[in-house]
Amino acid sequence: MTLAIRSRPPGGAAVRRGRLPGGAVARRVAGHLVRGLVMVWVVATISFVIIREIPGDPVAGQYESLIQKGMSPEQAERAAAVLYGFLPTGSLWEQYVGYMGSLLHLDLGQSLSTPGVPVTTLIGAAARWTVLPVLAGTLLSFLLGVVMGVYAAIKRSGRLGDVLALSGSLLHGVPVYVIGLLLTAIFATLWPIMPSGGPVEIEAVPGLNPGYVGSLAHHAVLPVVTYTLASYGGWILAMKSNVVAVLGDDFILAAELRGLRRGVVFRYLARNAILPLFTVLALSIGMLFGGSIFIEEIFNYPGLGLLLVNSISTRDYALMGGTFLVITVGIVVANIAADLLYTAIDPRVRSGGSA
């Protein structure tokens, strides 16, 4: 690591000088893609085996659940028998070959718990209720955590810094379901200004109209706030730690000695400290495909996380496998994006790690 690079904030001339040739970029992307595909295949294979090894007879479970809900044995038996007709048949190897063949055609099969409905339809319907709220929560918590993290580092000797660091530690330690339940208890039950369940008011007519958009936003507030508060602690603590480390670097000292404005110094600080967080951010966005199970359960938000939990409890093999796969692909894609993004924004990585 040379002083010349350390003394220069990223994004300057060094970035332009460190550009990789087109062939190298293509090779890097191709390498990532091949590794990603292998990873998806491995995960698909492992999840296929694990899912079929999960103990428990889905038909018996379905029958007893229906009985428990008050259905007559006759009705329950009929409903369970209908589901039974959709159970996979054949040897494990035959099922595996069929499964892989279907995957190549992007066919994830038919759901067992929602007979006659393709798994892709269920995942597609659930994904929209996961992606936007969790994406909003992730970005909000990231922005809030980064900004507050810089302030917490700069003001670390003062009361403001202490308060900010404490808020991060506290929220980082509180489980997400506790935050969700507290917010529900306060804003949906004790002071009921927020809806406590569902993604949108059913009486609002779907469409790009104020009533529907307002209802969507209203219903998303508590889940988004829960996710923001639950993630904020991690971002602020990480950012504070990074900024404190960067504050000791020579280029900050040089900037201050040159008499640069505080705003410029602040930007130098933020840019260098934020770099490691980008990888985590990209992975967090990948993880959002799994949704936040607790948040979706607390707020009855019908996303991918809830879909996965329900599919496990009903032993819906096809839906379980499909949801696992979508989550895996999301993480793999995010991993590749994070790597490429890091390459693009950090001149030290682009120059082959010579820094």
Add this chain to the structure above:
Amino acid sequence: MKRLTAIVAMASIVTATACGTTGKSETDRSGGTYTTIDGTKQINASAPTNPFNPVGSVFNGYNGMALAWPKNDPTDPNRFYPAIARSWTAAPDGSAVVIHLQPNARWSDGKPLTSEDVRVSIGLAYSQGGTAYALDPKAAGAAAEIQVVDAKTISITQGANRSQMFLNNLLSTVIVPAHVYGRLLPAGFWKTLKIAQGADGPAAERAKSVITGMADKVISFRPPHDVSAGPFVLERVNPGAALLKRNPYFYDSAAVVPDKVKVLNYTSNEQIWNYLIAGKLDNAPFTSVPTAVMDRIRQTGGSRIVRGYSPVVTSLAFNQALKPYDNVHVRRALAYLIDRNQVTRIASPEGGTPAATTSGIHAKAARAWLGKGFDSLTRYGFDPVKAAAELKAAGMTRRGGTWAMPDGTPWKVEIHVPASFSDWVSAAQSISSQLNDHGIDAKVITAADYTLYLGDLAAGKYGIGFWLMGLGPAPYNIYQRLFGQANGWQMFGGRLKHVAPGSQGNWMGGAETAQVTGAGTVNPGELTARLNFAAPDEQKRIVGVLARVANEQLPVIQLWDYVNAQFVNTSRYTAFPPDDSEALRLSSGVWMQLGMIRRRQA
């Protein structure tokens, strides 16, 4: 910060675009919007509006209609409220039923509901199976001949092997419009059905395959819009709720007050509690509620609980293939040591009443079935002295204050329960504590989920586990849980067979025959199977014998009888069914059809 505001605004617009396309909020008319929860199913917005789909977006009593709605009679499964069938007459021997449809019944698109709709619905029901619509010619209670008498009258004849449940199964048939679903029936269907129900042979087998092969197509059918004969039609559904609006063509529209019904989805009991505390629900099924939450619900304006009969019983079941539970004295000792009052008070104070004894039947039904015979059953009231005597009779020994097996090895009682059923877990903990107080080393073991629990139970891995039973009102359903497949009796090709303990799902492992006071040696499985065909008088005699078998042999210890407790809120609507109403186990939609549910006057 301006950028952040723009991002949030953009996210809102993108969210709206992703989830829908145009319109405005709708307002209530004078009947208002009735808000409820369907306790029998989770809302699945991806499911088609098709009653043949097990999770279809069809709600019984609202946009889903049967020929009639079952009353909650403790002993007679053949008592119904009229629905699409205005009335019916059954031959004295049950061989035929003539159904008269509501003369004014229409579909929500204005077309009249006719016998052809019923005929097509029955045809489609054959693809799904079920007792009344079985393809096996030997099956008891199968419909053999369906004859349209006129536009509003249809006659159905029962096959040679008659069942007391024929009328019940027939009237429970869900009816769909022939002009929407008719094309699902292949050409020549009725001829194929005749061949399938004829004598055995390759032609019959091929015909059966054709009919059962229709199942996938019928289940997957997705009508472009809901066409209902009920009081409501599905307007829209999203993952959080379903909205139904009035069907102006419903045959008794004047009886129905609400203009709309909102059915909310739920993923946990906590959501129902929150809705109830906030006063959002007009009616909700009972869920296990902690005392503090129940107090909050009671404080909500208009909130109250209606209670009625529920033919379900919770029990502690034994695997009699495992020692020491193969010894009836051990089972009896445990019955004497478990204080059922205390267990019920801890586990289900609002939703259950302590079992008076173990008869296999809910106490209300048991009194109706057994009369004075009920009082002659052993009560198994809490009695440690009798328990100790029974344990000694079983050869168990007490050393250092703890009971041991006859061979001197420690007796460790494991009570298995699925973790997701909070009332069962509380009950198991209470029982474990009680047994420990009396020198029995007991502990609770939870299974991760119900499916896993049932799998391990059926595999014979548990010595003691929780089990639902008493599923009336049909007596066969009641005793099939104790002396049916789980206890070794299986029906093969219309013949009953007993399989060995530990095989083919026989996890209860009881003896094939038992000595019963006043009845000698009986085969409880055979008696149970006969309940399906026996005349009412014989049914009563059989139930008396089976109750005594259950009481003396104790394959299970009956813990509490469920109470059908429902939450209602009278702030917006009144005239809910009163306590003990026969309608309580039916949906609010049926209450509305029956003229209940009135708008509260300001």
